Amino acid sequence: MRNLLGALLGLAAVASTALAQVDPVLPEYRPAQGVFGTLKSVGSDTLNNLMAHWTQEYTKFYPSVKPEIEGKGSSTAPPALIEGQSQFGPMSREMKSSEVDKFEAKFGYKPTPIRTAIDCLAVYVNKDCPLDEISLPQLAKIFSVAGTDMTWGDIGVKDPAYAGKPINLYGRNSASGTYAYFKEVALENNDYKPTVKEQPGSSAVVQAVATDRFGMGYSGIGYRTADVKPLHVRLAEGEEAFPPESDYAYSGEYPIARFLYIYINYDARTGLDPLRAEFIKLVLSKQGQEAVVKDGYIPVTADIVRDDYKSLGMKADF
Amino acid sequence: MPPSPSRIARQTPRRVYRRDRVAEAVIRAGGGAVLIAVLGICIYLVSVVLPLFNAGALGARTSQTIPDAADVVAAQLDEYNQAILLLGANGDLRAFHIASGAPLGRFRFAAKDQTPSAISPWSRDGRIALGYPDGSIQVGAIRFRSRLRVPDDSERDIPIGGSRPAAGPAEDGWTPVVERVGAEQVRETAPALEFSQPAMLKVGAGAVRRIGAFADDRSEFVVAVREEGPASYSLLRVIKPLGGGPPRLSVSAFPFEIEGQDHRPDWLFVTGDGKHVFALWKSGLCQRYAAANPKDEPIALAEAIQLSEHTLTAATMLLGSRTIVVADEAGSVQAWFAAPDPAAGTPDQQRLVRGHMFTGPGSAVTSIATSWRDRSVLLGDRLGAASLRHVSSEKSILRVPAPTPSPVIATAIAPKNDAIAILHLDGTLLQAAYSPGYPEITLRSLFAPMHYEGQPDAQFVYQSSAGDDAAEAKLSLTPLVFGTLKATVVAMLFACPLAVFAAIYSSEFLAPKLRRKVKPAIEIMASLPPSCSGSSPRWSSHPSHARRSRPCSWPRSYSRS
Numbered sequence: 001m002r003n004l005l006g007a008l009l010g011l012a013a014v015a016s017t018a019l020a021q022v023d024p025v026l027p028e029y030r031p032a033q034g035v036f037g038t039l040k041s042v043g044s045d046t047l048n049n050l051m052a053h054w055t056q057e058y059t060k061f062y063p064s065v066k067p068e069i070e071g072k073g074s075s076t077a078p079p080a081l082i083e084g085q086s087q088f089g090p091m092s093r094e095m096k097s098s099e100v101d102k103f104e105a106k107f108g109y110k111p112t113p114i115r116t117a118i119d120c121l122a123v124y125v126n127k128d129c130p131l132d133e134i135s136l137p138q139l140a141k142i143f144s145v146a147g148t149d150m151t152w153g154d155i156g157v158k159d160p161a162y163a164g165k166p167i168n169l170y171g172r173n174s175a176s177g178t179y180a181y182f183k184e185v186a187l188e189n190n191d192y193k194p195t196v197k198e199q200p201g202s203s204a205v206v207q208a209v210a211t212d213r214f215g216m217g218y219s220g221i222g223y224r225t226a227d228v229k230p231l232h233v234r235l236a237e238g239e240e241a242f243p244p245e246s247d248y249a250y251s252g253e254y255p256i257a258r259f260l261y262i263y264i265n266y267d268a269r270t271g272l273d274p275l276r277a278e279f280i281k282l283v284l285s286k287q288g289q290e291a292v293v294k295d296g297y298i299p300v301t302a303d304i305v306r307d308d309y310k311s312l313g314m315k316a317d318f
Numbered sequence: 319m320p321p322s323p324s325r326i327a328r329q330t331p332r333r334v335y336r337r338d339r340v341a342e343a344v345i346r347a348g349g350g351a352v353l354i355a356v357l358g359i360c361i362y363l364v365s366v367v368l369p370l371f372n373a374g375a376l377g378a379r380t381s382q383t384i385p386d387a388a389d390v391v392a393a394q395l396d397e398y399n400q401a402i403l404l405l406g407a408n409g410d411l412r413a414f415h416i417a418s419g420a421p422l423g424r425f426r427f428a429a430k431d432q433t434p435s436a437i438s439p440w441s442r443d444g445r446i447a448l449g450y451p452d453g454s455i456q457v458g459a460i461r462f463r464s465r466l467r468v469p470d471d472s473e474r475d476i477p478i479g480g481s482r483p484a485a486g487p488a489e490d491g492w493t494p495v496v497e498r499v500g501a502e503q504v505r506e507t508a509p510a511l512e513f514s515q516p517a518m519l520k521v522g523a524g525a526v527r528r529i530g531a532f533a534d535d536r537s538e539f540v541v542a543v544r545e546e547g548p549a550s551y552s553l554l555r556v557i558k559p560l561g562g563g564p565p566r567l568s569v570s571a572f573p574f575e576i577e578g579q580d581h582r583p584d585w586l587f588v589t590g591d592g593k594h595v596f597a598l599w600k601s602g603l604c605q606r607y608a609a610a611n612p613k614d615e616p617i618a619l620a621e622a623i624q625l626s627e628h629t630l631t632a633a634t635m636l637l638g639s640r641t642i643v644v645a646d647e648a649g650s651v652q653a654w655f656a657a658p659d660p661a662a663g664t665p666d667q668q669r670l671v672r673g674h675m676f677t678g679p680g681s682a683v684t685s686i687a688t689s690w691r692d693r694s695v696l697l698g699d700r701l702g703a704a705s706l707r708h709v710s711s712e713k714s715i716l717r718v719p720a721p722t723p724s725p726v727i728a729t730a731i732a733p734k735n736d737a738i739a740i741l742h743l744d745g746t747l748l749q750a751a752y753s754p755g756y757p758e759i760t761l762r763s764l765f766a767p768m769h770y771e772g773q774p775d776a777q778f779v780y781q782s783s784a785g786d787d788a789a790e791a792k793l794s795l796t797p798l799v800f801g802t803l804k805a806t807v808v809a810m811l812f813a814c815p816l817a818v819f820a821a822i823y824s825s826e827f828l829a830p831k832l833r834r835k836v837k838p839a840i841e842i843m844a845s846l847p848p849s850c851s852g853s854s855p856r857w858s859s860h861p862s863h864a865r866r867s868r869p870c871s872w873p874r875s876y877s878r879s
Contacts, residue, residue, distance in 0.1 A: 075783060093785045098691055101734050108499055109466055118560050146658070146772070180785030185536070188591045189638060189789040190772065191781045235555070238613060250561030257560055268466060269502060303562035 020246035022289040025302040027318045029285035031061040035274045039067045040086040043077030044177050045201050046220040047090035047260050050117060053291040054283050061282070065275065074177025081265055082106055087276055089263035092119065092177035092220070093184075103265075112266040114308045116283050118298040120221040120244030121178065121256040122230035124209045130159045133232040133241040136186050136255055142167060142216065143182075144190035152214065162214070169196040170208045170217030178202065182218050185256055220260075222296035246298045260297065266312055277314065284308065370759045374706065374715040377751035381721065382419035387745040392440045393687070393730040396462035396507050399737040399751065400481050400495040403460060403509055404728065409434040409448065411460065413509050415483050415495050416739075416749050422483055423492040423509070429454050429516040435525040436542070439634045442690045442788070445533045449526025449542055450516060457531055457540055457554075458513030469496075469504040476504070521573040522547030530586040530595075532639045539592040543582060548573040551609055551617055553592060574607060574617035584630070590639035590788070594620075594656050594668075598633050598644065602626040606656060608666040620664045625652060625672075631700075634686045636693055636709060638788030640771050641673065643695055643709065645683030651676055651697060653709050657774040673769040676712050679703035687729035687738075691787050694757055696738050698726025704740050706731070708757035710770065710790055715757050722746045764795045 039058070041051055048071030055067035070076070070086075077089030078099040095103075095111060103111045123139065125131055131152065138155055141147025153163035171192060172179040179198075183189060199205045202219040209215040210227035221244050224230060232241035235255040248254035262283065264276060272280070282288050289299035302318065309316040384390075389406040396402075401422060404412050409427030414420065427434050429450040436449035444461030469476075473496055476482060481497035484506070488494060494508035519526065524545025531540045536556055543549040552571040559565070576583060576597055583597035583605070595607040595617065608620040628646035635642055641655040653674040662669035678697040685698040694715060698704045702720030707713070716738070724744035731738055739749045762768070767776035771790050779792040824836055843851065 096785065096787050097733075098787050101691070108503075174781075174783040177785065180783060183789065184785040189784060189786060191779065191792070237611065250559060252557040252559040252561075252566070259560065269500075301561050 020293055020298045022286055022293060022299045023302045023305075025318055026284070026286045026289055026299075026305060029061075029282045029287050032274060032278050035062045035278050036064040037066075037275050039065050039088070039275060039279065040080075041068070041088040041090060041262075042070045042072075042080035042086040043088070043090035043263075044074045044092045044260070045071045045172075046074075046092040046119065046176075046178055046222070047071065047116075047262075048201075049222065050260070050292060050295050050297065051088075051090055053295060054279070054288055057287055057291065058279055058282055062278075073173065073175030074180070075175040077263060078103060078111075081111060081263060084265075087264065088279070090116075091261045091263055092258070093181040094261065095263060107265065107267070109267060111263045112311055113261045113263050114280055114283070114312070115259040115300050115304050116262050117260040117289075117292040117295075118246075118249050118300060119258055119260050120230075120249050120254050120298070121182065121218060121258060122221045122224065122244045123216065123218050123233060123256075124206060124224070124228040124230055125216050126209055126213050127227050127229050128213060129157075129229060130162065131155065131157050131231065132229075133234065135234040135237055135239075135241070137237060139186045139233075140188055140190060143169060143171070143192060143196060143218075144187040145193055146187070146190040149193075149195070165214045168212050168215045169193065170199055170205045170212075170215055171196040172202065172205060172219070173198045173200060178218065178220065181258055182256070185258075186218075220297070224296055249298050250301070257298075259300075264312075268313060271313060277312075280308075280312065281314075370756045371761070372755050373713070374752050374754045374757065376716060376718070377753065379748060379750040380416055382414070382416065382747045382749075384414065384419070384741065384745045384747050387727065387741060387747075388743060390728045390741055391437065393728040393739055393741055394440055394444060394461070395730050395732040395737055395739050395749070396495075397464060397733045398497060398505060398507060399732050399749065400497055400507050401462065401509075402730070402739055402747070402749065403462070404741065405437070405440070405446075405460070407437065409437070411509075411511075413492060414747075415481070417481060418483070419747075420483050422495065423487060425491065425509075425511065427456070429456065436527055436529040438529045438531045441532070441635065441639065441688070442637060445531065447529045447531035447533075447540055447542075449529040449544075451525035452518075453522065453524065453526060453544055454516035454518045455526060455529060455540060455542055456513055456516045457533060457538060458511065459533075460509065460511050462507050463510040464505050464507040466499070466503055466505050468502060469498065473498070473504055519544060519550050520571055521550045527582050528584070528586040530588050532588050532590045532592070532635075534590070537592065539588040541586050541588045541595050543576060543586060545582075549576050549586075550574075551588070551595060551612060553612070570613070572609075572612040572617055574609075576607075577605070577619050578603075578622070585633045587633075587635050587639070587642055589635075589656070596642055598625070598630065598642070600630050602628065602630055602646065604642075604644075604654070604670065606668075606670055608664070608668070610666060618665065620666055620668065621662075621670060623670055625654060626650070631682045631684055632686045634688055634695075636688055636695070636771075637690065638771075638786075638790070641709070643686055643688070645678055645686060645697065647682045649678050649681050649683065649699065651678050651683060651686075651695075651707070655771050657772055659774045669774070671769075671774060673771065673773075674709055674712055676707060679705040679717065685726045685729045687731050689731045689735055690733045691735045692757065693790060694731060694735065694754070696729045696731050696740075698729045698740055700725045702726060702742055704729065704738070706738065706752070706754075710768070711758050711760045711763040713757050713760050713763075715754055716752055718748070718750070721748055758791055758793060763793055768792070768794060 051069050074091040077091045080086040081089040082103050142150050151166050202223045205217040205219045206223045209217045230244045232243045234241035242248040242254045249257035284305045292299045306316045390404045391407045392405045394403045411425045413422035432451045434448040435451045438447040440446050444459040447457045449455045476498040478498050484494045484496050492508045494506040497505045499505050522544035529542040538554040540552045555568045557566045584600045585598040587596040593610040597605045602625050604625045605622045606620045607617050609617045626646040628648045633644045641653050643653050645651045654672050656668045657671045659669040660667050679699045681700045683697045683699050687696040693709045696706050702723050704718040706716040724742040727743050728741040735754050737751045741747050769776040778794040778796040780794050780797045781792045
């Protein structure tokens with residue numbers, strides 16, 4: 001299984017054309033003393049491979065740490081954090097106010113988000129599809145009930161093999177943060193069409209689009225393979241379309257670029273225990289961010305890392 | 319062949335009877351226990367389900383008298399229900415400590431020393447837009463900010479759970495409220511204002527008469543109309559660089575004509591997607607302007623309808639800014655939104671539809687406050703009564719009898735949906751904690767077709783999750799029930815013939831020797847609950863039972879089972 005995972009990740013890395021660079025200011029991770037115990041993480045599927053990478057690296061430094069990672073969707077992160085069943089809550093969207101309220105009702109303070117990576121949420125089509133670009137209003141019409149059932153011709157594909165064919169839609173299940181983020185930002189909070197086939201995971205969406213010539217789906221850029229093509233996305237009609245690449249994510253021009261978070265229960269009075277503090281340090285270190293690049297995502301910049309260190313009451317000496 | 323005589327003559331040994339009696343007792347006890355367990359489960363389910371249909375409940379209340387209240391048009395509570403902000407029609411912003419009624423500071427909005435001539439409703443996160451007599455507008459947010467810190471020595475006499483205003487005002491002029499939340503922790507809450515510089519409207523002349531706005535982290539839509547000339551629709555896109563640095567803004571403005579009735583509506587709203595502008599008159603007239611693509615198609619009147627035959631007394635927009643809520647002289651409240659309708663005959667093939675209609679607290683509603691978390695509205699009426707309603711389900715959450723016969727002039731639902739504030743014309747301020755219960759759940763919302771935002775008519779929809787509280791949760795169980803029935807029917811199509819033929823085969827054609835083994839096996843399988851036998855493949859393939867596959871959890875399809 002691990003070999004297969006490695007092969008998939010390798011593919012993803014090869015397929016990505018412009019590999020992002022890790023901010024050279026970020027420090028190398030150096031192990032500390034007194035780290036042991038069980039590392040439990042419950043949350044996002046988009047972040048699943050990354051969490052696996054980071055914990056693998058972590059257990060190399062601290063062999064006595066036992067990792068337990070579950071990635072069934074971002075919506076599973078807040079309840080697990082609140083119930084104390086996990087120390088880390090990876091989420092591919094921000095926590096909703098109502099989720100924050102529940103956390104605060106129990107602990108008296110808000111959960112702390114750590115920005116661990118940047119994802120260009122990609123809209124994938126089959127590699128043979130002639131379409132290259134799409135706009136957010138078009139996506140809203142295609143995926144949401146705000147539009148009628150669409151054919152490829154409706155979004156400007158002239159190729160006679162495609163023009164009359166309906167677009168087959170693939171998406172994530174409702175526990176997913178990607179599902180929620182896409183609904184909020186691309187679909188303007190409109191409901192998904194009932195014809196969107198809900199896939200259990202990000203890689204399943206990509207796989208479905210890879211085998212369906214008329215398929216279209218959305219998933220994190222880290223799940224890209226050679227069999228699918230991520231579209232360039234424009235904010236509105238008449239504006240420039242940007243590819244899902246690091247430059248346009250950093251500039252904010254790629255309209256559905258987002259942070260991938262790890263939420264933690266940080267109490268300013270007691271601070272973080274070594275297990276959590278060291279894991280966050282590793283994630284935000286040179287090694288941790290190299291893993292981000294290897295996974296096909298985009299590393300965070302040193303400025304962001306400094307901010308997040310501050311929100312955890314940790315000193316950033318770089 | 320006659321029966322063997324030895325069998326007939328055989329005496330049943332006593333121990334067999336004894337075993338029979340023991341077996342019977344065990345079976346009776348087991349069966350009874352099963353019945354009791356099932357009954358217990360039923361009672362548990364009912365006890366869990368029934369409270370879903372309860373109304374909300376009022377908790378502790380505080381009453382204060384606010385000086386010079388007559389001018390107040392809007393109110394806002396902080397997240398921890400310690401303080402209240404009151405905004406006057408002339409841009410006079412005041413804050414008070416709720417427990418003591420002590421003033422916490424004052425701020426006057428002004429551009430070139432002139433007080434605002436138009437103020438938009440206060441929407442989520444305290445977003446608001448102001449218009450001035452010189453024709454400039456200002457967009458921003460007025461809200462409370464809180465932070466936790468260690469108490470200093472003078473604050474150690476505050477009991478845990480208690481609060482009081484700080485000794486003196488901070489640099490910005492506001493006195494924070496200090497709330498003791500733990501032995502070594504206090505929470506400081508104070509108003510915080512974030513505003514753009516006033517910007518001149520490019521079209522029209524004279525004072526800004528009406529303004530409406532929607533803003534979130536990504537975009538901002540503002541519509542405004544001045545004394546003379548066309549109205550203005552402006553769109554601000556906020557592009558946040560994820561690599562760090564200040565956001566980049568792109569502004570575009572489009573003039574458009576408001577038609578009919580002196581060209582000056584009494585309320586002006588823009589929807590959260592920027593696609594519609596609503597102009598409302600007290601006479602009950604509502605005009606909808608299509609603004610889906612202002613760059614290519616000029617903003618134009620799409621339709622005009624009469625919302626009510628009575629005079630409108632209050633209007634605002636629900637969370638998410640897609641639905642307008644209007645109240646009229648007769649005491650009824652209506653919720654309207656645009657929905658696609660190819661037969662509407664409007665240029666954008668959309669049509670205003672009334673999604674909900676219910677009565678307010680009694681007499682004419684004079685103030686409507688919207689929740690920041692869900693689709694609740696707090697309605698205050700002319701005789702001083704108030705009621706809290708959930709618009710989607712139309713469920714009545716609370717009724718607050720009038721503490722004084724003075725009209726309600728401003729209302730607020732606390733950010734976390736756990737308190738309300740009602741301000742009366744005579745200065746009486748009532749603040750009360752409440753628990754909302756499950757406002758979105760009624761028998762109708764679970765089983766009957768519901769008219770949800772953006773739909774032309776009532777439908778059965780289940781789509782409960784979204785990344786934003788502004789998305790309307792749709793909770794119809796009917797599609798789920800029918801989905802289950804459908805799956806059952808399809809499964810039966812395969813299972814029935816298979817089972818019948820297997821039964822015929824095993825009873826008629828199977829070699830007796832084999833049948834003696836197969837038949838009991840089948841019967842034992844039948845006695846097992848199918849969810850147990852069905853989960854055996856799951857047990858053999860799920861990652862938590864196949865340790866080698868860690869840390870990659872692949873069969874995610876089980877996530878909700």
